[in-house]
Amino acid sequence: MTEPSTTTAEDLKTDLQGLGSIVTTARGFVADGKVVDLAPLEQEIKRICDRITTLPTDQNVPLRPVMVGLIDDLDKLAAEIRDTHSELEGQLKSFSKHKTAIAAYAKGGGTGK
Secondary structure, eight states: OOOOOOHHHHHHHHHHHHHHHHHHHHHHHHHHTOOOOOOOHHHHHHHHHHHHHHHHHHHHGGGGGHHHHHHHHHHHHHHHHHHHHHHHHHHHHHHHHHHHHHIIIIIISSSOO
């Protein structure tokens, strides 16, 4: 006979720590200029949070420091993504200005006539 599956606080703590590792890896990818798909991470966070809510309060209290650390790491990841987005936006605007100048010059706007 198999026993019913039960979720323990220790299992969830391990899962949360695993998420922390994934977030750290994602931050490294963002720093290297790589594209990161965060949808699987979001789904896993939701799955774990749903499981945490099934625990009695006295059992989920020890998870709070790990959760706070994960939230802090997620905030850092979000800030790094925003910074990268801003940098790319600036590069695109610069490229657009160069393209406009080249087009104007090609039409005779830069010949000094």
